[in-house]
Amino acid sequence: MSSWQSCQVGKRLMMKRLMLMAVLCLFATVGIRPAFAWQSTAQQLEELEERAFKNAVSQVAPSLVRIETVGGLDQVQNFLLGNGPTTGVIVSADGYVISSSFNFLSKPASILVTTTDGKRLAAKAIANDTVRMLTLLKVEADGLVPARPTAKPSIRVGQWAIAVGRALDANSPNVSVGIVSAVNRVWGKAIQTDAKISPVNYGGALVDVDGSVMGVLVPLSPQDNSPVAGVEWYDSGIGFAIPLADVLATLDRLKQGKDLRSGLAGFNFASTDLYGGDTKIDRVRYDSPMYRAGFKDGDLIVELDGLKVTRPAQIRHVLGSKIEGDKLAIAIKRGEETKQADLALVGELPPFEAGFLGVLPVREKVGSGEGVGVRWVYPDSPAAKIGLKPRDRIVKFRDQSITSAAQLIDQVSRVRPAEKAFVVIRRDRKEQSLEATLGDYPADLPKELPTSAIEAVSEAESKAADEKKAEALEKPRTGRFGEEVADSKNAWWAFVPESYTPAYEYSLLVWLHPPGDTLEAMVYDSWKIEAERRGIILLGLKAANIGSGWQANEAEFVHDTVVSFQKKYSIDAGRIVLHGYDKSGPFVTHLAFKHRDLFRGLLLAAAALSERPPENLPEYRLQFQLICGSKDPAHPILERMANSLRSIKYPANFTSLSDLEHRYPNADGVDAMARWIDSLDRL
Template identity: 40%
Template sequence: MLRSDSKLHCTRIRLSTSRFTLFFLIVGSLLAFSSLVDAAQNESKPSLIKLEEQAFQEAVATVSPSLVRIETVGGREVVQSQLTSTAASTGVVVSPDGYIITSSYHFLSKPSSIIVQLFDGRRFPAETVSQDEILKVTLLKIETGGLIVPPAVDAEEIKVGQWALALGKTYSAEVPNLSVGVVSALNRVWGKAVAQTDAKISPVNYGGPLVDIQGRVMGILVPLSPDDNTVQAGTDWYDSGIGFAVSFPTIQQHLDEMKTGKELKRGLLGVVVEKGETMGGPAAVEQVRFGSPAEDAGIGEGDVIVKINDLPIETQNDFKFAMGTRYAGETLQVGIKNKEETRTVEATLVDELLPYESGFIGILAERKSLGSAEPGIAVRYVYPDSPADQAGIKPGDRLIKFNEETIERSAQMEELIGSNIVDDEVDVVVLQNGEEQSLKLKLASKNKVSLPDELEPALVPALDPNALPEGFPKTGRLSEELEELKHRFWAYVPEDYNPDFPYSLLVWIHPAGQSMEAPMMKAFRAECDKRGIILLAPLAAEEEGWSNEEFEFIEELIETVRERYFIDPWRTVVFSTGDSSRFATQFVLRQPEQVAGLALSNSLILSRPPEPEPGLDLSFFLGAASDFQQQKQLEQVVEQLQNMKHEAILYKSESDSTTTFPEDLIERLCVWIDSLDRI
């Protein structure tokens, strides 16, 4: 028995050993197989990388004969406070007979000469032929032939996620610089960009091509921005992974037109769509520009745009996308809807919307009392060389008719003239020395009219201070709190205030931490009494200065004063200086219906005002001390305002900045206020 057990035990040991041997053989085989697989994979990885590199190289080789290097000489170094590019740039052959397309960004400086170097090293002088304002590309011409046009990709073939190679020739004339990425989005920037890429895009490759893995051109690289149409807009996304290419096939479609030298301009309809919290709201028309295609087509404020040609417009986003690539000269079928009907109108887009500019006869009218029964309006002052002066109109004459309509008050006359523009011919009837004179006047521009050297105050009869009715509004120096908004203000109302005549309103926005009440009263009191100006000075809640939350307070305060006193809306202005000028400017631009003008002392206007329109025509007075450091910039601001057809006056004081309110500046400012109701 012992032997048998021992034999059985040995058998079990041998069996167990065999199993372990088999196990290790299997594990070893698996490990060996795994090693072989890893080795095979490791051997395949370099080949995949090499294949990838080879594909990139072949794509570059395919398009390289069509790339050119562009050098510019001369031109402006700074454009709109931005340094212009002076480095070599890139272009792409677009026609065998010497035409080359590139980014317009490289020509901001308006260079005096352009040199193009071809793939084979030949160099040619080039001329600018045309520009496309929407796609922001420029067409150049060199005198040679036989150039190679690269293959193009139709927009329908471009897919998100595919390889995108951005090429440029800034660094080398022989070998293109290359940035590799993918197509990250399609039809961006309101349809202008056929593709968005995460490849690094910058002036290094602006004007160069964005190509696919086969070397076919998807588009031309340019800076773009959804919020700005200027040539340099979008350059702040330099190498950010957000770059754009405009469609190469689209450029080719417009090539014959560009070869003629025609500039391709952005098409303008002339409407402003209401801004909602998002772009998902309906495309409701908030404003129609004067003399625009929209106005000519009968589109009005409150209409909702529901279709552009065959494209349905459901949102503001849809509208911007539909208009993003429309050129001037295109005729659109615009579907509009209002409360009464849905209809389609035809509008031909233009490349420029001329600013509205109200016509000017050239007179100041006497202020008429509320109960006056005298016919027409009496002439107080005639501007030299104005249409009125040339027609022989004199102070003391009375205007009684304008284009067959009887005139009763100067505000009525201002509204009637507002429906006419510069160079319109109008008929007026003037009562002169007891006889009616019929005159034909050609309206002039008033945006550059100088202030009168001498302007006598308007005649306002004084009231008997002992016979004032009960409840007569307070006059003199006032200090109160607007209870609803818990804000204080002070004011000055001329002691001889007569509620039968309209007064000017000057709203003073004080600098941070100082109301300047005493110097303001000293500087303005005499002029307020002389010219019928009510001075209103809201006070900021905090020492640090004004906040945008206080716009409402000032609006309410102006309305409160208008309820108490007879205020002329055409002579309501805001005045400020120093660090509060920006706040004052923002308030005026936010409320053009509430004020007629903005006056600043030793300050620049840093925000662009809205375009003038009938009934909303802002005037500007910019004053400066003799030692103000930004005189040149101030002159440029006034010139820009006048080019926009705003009335703008620049006055340079004889005093330096040590005088807070120079006497000569205050006198000119108050004459400006007193003459804002000129006709």
């Protein structure tokens, strides 16, 4: 039990003791013996509590139904789904039932609902509330008993909270007692309780001692909004419920059969620190409500819905419970000017699409100074059309002085395809101003791509860089090496080019093996030469059980190991690639989408995407390569997936290897994969 949970339990015990002490004092004034009073009063209090809880459960029981699903998927996002009964809450007498969306992740072929009087009815899923992770069902029935909602203002921290489900026994609800730990949690959406919440009672009710329903039980997480987010907290003393009053407020919209989506304004912050950063806007998304209202990059948000805001967390809290179609009153400061607007939030924004100039930057020493050298110019690209050449140096873009490749990539990404931008280059010590019309990111790989030479550095430079990066005099290890993880069955191996120097930034290829074989020797032999040529560090991770492969709970091992390599070695954050093959594809896909702030490339060999890709976001740019043999049964599937990714404006390459069946890519394939990795910083 955590210290926070212990504190909550302690508070409840203290409340009971204070009540008993007050009663004892009263008894003492009339001459009753304290020892007898303590024993009898404690017993009476427990009996009264038990009677109150039973009464509350009996009040809500007619409004709870048992839900059974038939057929569907066994696994979602590497999470094994159960097929046992779950719970729903009746919200209208004519057959509408609300439940947790988690209960229907398997996409069941049919849904059956059993009411408190034993009637078993077929149910139909009407709509989903994707903001609060709820699903509305409909059964053909009349005279049902809808749950009585608790008024939101009357829900108080510390009051009793009873979690009730009907999964274990159709005739008798399952019950867990706790308190209300907090309100307006998970960015304003939920009530938090320490009552035991788990898949056994997801979709059930959180009720007060009067039997009124405070909320509907769901798994939630403030860090993640995936379908299985929050499940890992079951029975931990941290559970959530969506206020029933909020559910009823949007019930008519759900009844129309339209899913409710998060309300989007169309901006992101310059700071990634939710609590310490300011509210300066980094980007206003094209054709978003913010864009149409005239807001710009660099504006400072000062007020939302009448609330003064100074931190990103406050803004996220206001927006957290907003849904598509809701209104948002916003005020910003631009210099000394204040601008206000009322926005109508939307459920979907036009896909983010960065313009393409058509150059690869030179891999230069970290902090090289003014401008970015041109390493290579894509044929027929906007850069080629205005005459850019290798060895030119880009010193300005859109009136912004350029000091690094990362900054230039960011600036180019702010211009959409078909829009114009001025580029100032330096050639032969003379500056030229050129106007380019940006294009679309190419889907095909260049057939040949010259490597970017990493120059030798002086011993003094190498030592200084080593000390700065490793924070030690010991030089980071190079060559092939590995390590077992303490207190774990996981392990990893790595190959760092012998020519490694922390004065330059390298790509990082993270290899996750398929079940049954780590393929370590084959991957090392296949990649060693390309890793040396193109400045790629290889990191191969091993599942705890190699035979059965990767499990959902190993995601953090992968994440933490990659982060530790970032600290030890000089790695370009924009060229960290997650690589999977065959049946490791689902786990690799899940990781890439879960940790978008870390992985910027997803490379799947003879493996398809196992999840729907999230929205393409400018702050989490992700690029794809799908590769397989022309005779691989997965060939047409991967080709269609690459086309689908491009349709939602993701840069995606599909590479077909002639006459190759289902196997790991051959030498030609490794060459193509290495060229793709080496071009991730194209702009």
